[in-house]
Amino acid sequence: MPAMPSAIATAALFGSSPTLPAAASSDTLHALTGLFVLFVGAKLGEEVARRLGQPGVLGELAGGFIVGPHALGFVTPDAAAMLLAELGVIVLLFSVGLEVQTDQLLAVGRPAVATAVVGMVLPIAVASGLMLAIGTDAAPSAFVGLALAATSIGITSRVLADMGLLQRSFARVILGAAIVDDILVLVLIGIMAGVVEGDLSASTLLVVVAAVGLLLLGCAAARRARGLPREVFTWWLFADTPLAPAFILMLLGALVAASIGLAAIIGAFVVGLIIAETEARHELEVEVRSLATIFAPFFFAVTGAQLDLGALLAPELLVLALALGAVGIATKVAGGLAGAAPIGRAGALAVGIGMVPRGEVGIVVANLGLASGLVSDELFSVILVAVVLTTVAAPLLLAPTARAAARAETGT
Secondary structure (H helix, E strand, O other): OOOOHHHHHHHHHHOOOOOHHHHHHHHHHHHHHHHHHHHHHHHHHHHHHHOOOOOHHHHHHHHHHHOOOOOOOOOOHHHHHHHHHHHHHHHHHHHHHHOOOHHHHHHHHHHHHHHHHHHHHHHHHHHHHHHHHHOOHHHHHHHHHHOOOOOOOHHHHHHHHHHHOOOOHHHHHHHHHHEEEEEEHHHHHHHHHHHHHHHOOOOHHHHHHHHHHHHHHHHHHHHHHHHOOHHHOOOOOOOOHHHHHHHHHHHHHHHHHHEEEEEEEEHHHHHHHHHOOOHHHHHHHHHHHHHHHHHHHHHHHHHOOOOOHHHHOOHHHHHHHHHHHHHHHHHHHHHHHHHOOHHHHHHHHHHHOOOOOHHHHHHHHHHHHHHHHOHHHHHHHHHHHHHHHHHHHHHHHHHHHHHHHHHHHOOO
16 A cells, blocks of 8 residues: 555544645635636537537637636636646647648648748738827837737637548648748747847847758658557557657657747647658547547637727727737738639638637737837737637638638539
8 A cells, every 4th residue: 555645644543634735725726616617618618609500619719708807707817727728739739730741731832831921921011000000109010010920720720620621732731831920920029029128139040940940850750750650659668559659749849849939839730740650640640639629628718718808998999909800811811812822712712711810929929019018008908809809700711711612622
């Protein structure tokens, strides 16, 4: 029989009740309650959305908003919720990587890069121009444009996965473009942070080199991993299935990406691409999809909980948020139509809409501007609402356009 901890052992010997630290017990109860409310809200929202014929992710976003601090107020996402949200989107992108092979991704390289570049330049130019036109200073205007430049691939990939369309060429263009988009935006964030702090150094160039190096290394590793037997993952005594070793590699990839200044999801996606070339791929697809069903809703619920409609009670702020949301949608659609034109109009439209959601990267940029003092509380709320509007609009618009693009691709 294993030895008991001393406090519990003493209590057992002398018949008294063990005493736990009150603060720790209270904190644990608070964190578990918050996670419970967020998860239940997300899944109930998903249930309603699916019964209405809408993408489940839309319901998870709405569920997070409803139970969040700006609606019913049942829960305010804390550090535990934020951590699970980050883990959720990491698992989600890892599962997406498992379903896309490197040859397929490299085959759409040119339209993906073109879509990323055009889809980044347009929102920065138009949103910054709009802010300058209404009298906002240059630095806050640049932050607004940058917040609307990034794409959150988590939402789009979830919708496409639910629809079984990740193998379509337009879906691979979206994935490739989103990776390039994230790298370019992270470089610009580094430049903006350096300008704000007065310390613009060679670190930004290092991020570019590291990002390209990680992607090239991932592609090379994927080719070497092709046909790797399942036993490589189950040789370990702790591995009854390939899941545990694959999960370790996923976390390692996310850690490497985060440590060199990239989004952790990029590292998880690259590891997914590598493992997709092995014989364990199909088994892991099923197992990781089950993990994503549990963890991914936290990401979408936390995103929904950050929507503050009360900040838009002032008519001028509401109009500005709606205008920026419209700019965010229109510029990404235009970027897809221009950059992905070679794959056909229906596919290019689906690509553009797939690039619409801004998600967590836009929120990070807005927070950077707020922390630096260049973005006011009111403007921060406007940016946040515009970001969430693009995030909510994307699945609504993507479902019908993705179906149309799939029909056009198969000629049916």
